[in-house]
Amino acid sequence: MDRNPIVAGQFYTAEPKALAAEVRRFLDAAEGREERPTLLAMAPHAGYVFSGAVTGKTLGRANLARTILLLGPNHTGMGSRYAVWHMGSWLFPCGCLNVAEDLAQGLIARDPRLTPDRTAHLNEHSLEVLVPFLWARNPETRIVPIAVGGGGPEELMDVGRRLGQGLKASGTPVSIVVSSDMSHYISHEQARSRDSLALAAITALDPAALFEVVRSKNITMCGVLPMVVGLAAAKELGASQAEVVAYATSGEVNQDMQRVVGYAGVLVS
Numbered sequence: 001m002d003r004n005p006i007v008a009g010q011f012y013t014a015e016p017k018a019l020a021a022e023v024r025r026f027l028d029a030a031e032g033r034e035e036r037p038t039l040l041a042m043a044p045h046a047g048y049v050f051s052g053a054v055t056g057k058t059l060g061r062a063n064l065a066r067t068i069l070l071l072g073p074n075h076t077g078m079g080s081r082y083a084v085w086h087m088g089s090w091l092f093p094c095g096c097l098n099v100a101e102d103l104a105q106g107l108i109a110r111d112p113r114l115t116p117d118r119t120a121h122l123n124e125h126s127l128e129v130l131v132p133f134l135w136a137r138n139p140e141t142r143i144v145p146i147a148v149g150g151g152g153p154e155e156l157m158d159v160g161r162r163l164g165q166g167l168k169a170s171g172t173p174v175s176i177v178v179s180s181d182m183s184h185y186i187s188h189e190q191a192r193s194r195d196s197l198a199l200a201a202i203t204a205l206d207p208a209a210l211f212e213v214v215r216s217k218n219i220t221m222c223g224v225l226p227m228v229v230g231l232a233a234a235k236e237l238g239a240s241q242a243e244v245v246a247y248a249t250s251g252e253v254n255q256d257m258q259r260v261v262g263y264a265g266v267l268v269s
Helices: 017-030 046-059 101-110 126-136 154-168 188-203 207-216 224-236
Strands: 040-043 067-073 082-084 090-091 097-098 114-116 142-148 174-179 184-186 241-250 260-268
Touching: 017 046, 017 126, 040 046, 046 082, 046 126, 046 241, 046 260, 067 224, 082 101, 090 126, 101 114, 101 142, 101 154, 126 142, 126 174, 142 224, 154 207, 154 224, 174 224, 184 188, 188 207, 188 224, 188 241, 188 260, 207 224
Parallel strands: 040 174, 067 142, 067 174, 082 114, 097 142
Antiparallel strands: 040 260, 082 142, 090 097, 184 260, 241 260
C-alpha cells in the first residue's frame, strides 16, 4: 500500500541525484540547528524553485524527531475530512519513507474522526513535496500523513488536542510538520502585510486567533486548517514558543511583484 509520487518532474526534479543535491543545498543554507526539540515545523509546498529555500531554511534548522506527524491541506476535496495514510511507504525519486503504522493505528483508535483513507492523498501534492527534505534529514524517518479537508475551529482544535494526547501516549518522540503556503495571487506588499497577521497568531500559539484572522482578513493561507490542528496538538505537547525563521514570496524569484504567493517557515518548541 505504497504511495507513488505525482509531482516529481513538475514541482521538483525526477532525477534522483539532482534531487538529492538540490534538497541538500537548500538544507545547508539553514542557520544552525535548534537545541530544543522541535514540536512543530510549518513549511511551504510550492515548486522548489519558488519555496525550496524557505523549506530548507526551516527544516534544516529544525530539531526533528525520527517520527513525523505530517499535516497538510486537501486541495482536491477528495476523501474524508481527516484522512490518514496508515500503512506502507511514500515513494519519491531518491527512495521512500515508511509509514509509522503503529502510531497511525493508535491515533485512529483514539479519535473516530481520523479515517484510514488513501483517496485524499492520491492526487494531493502538499505533503509529497516535503518528503525529500525529511528523507535528506534522516532516511530512517517514519511518517504519519494526514490530509485535513474541513472542520470549524472548535472541531479542528479538538482533533488537534486528541492528536497531541495520542502522541504523548505513544511513548516515543514525535515532531509535527505542517504543510502550508500563505497568501495567493496578490501583490508582494499585500501578501507580506496580510501574512504577518496570520504569522502573529501562530507565534502567539493561538490556533483560534489564526482561524479567525485568516477568515476575517481573507488571507488565502491554504494550510490554515492543518495548522490550527497542528498548533492545538503542539500546545498539548507543551509548546511554549514559536518563531518565524523564513519568509519570501514568489515575486522575489520571478520578479512579478503584482501576483505572488507567500511562503513562511515557522518552528515551534
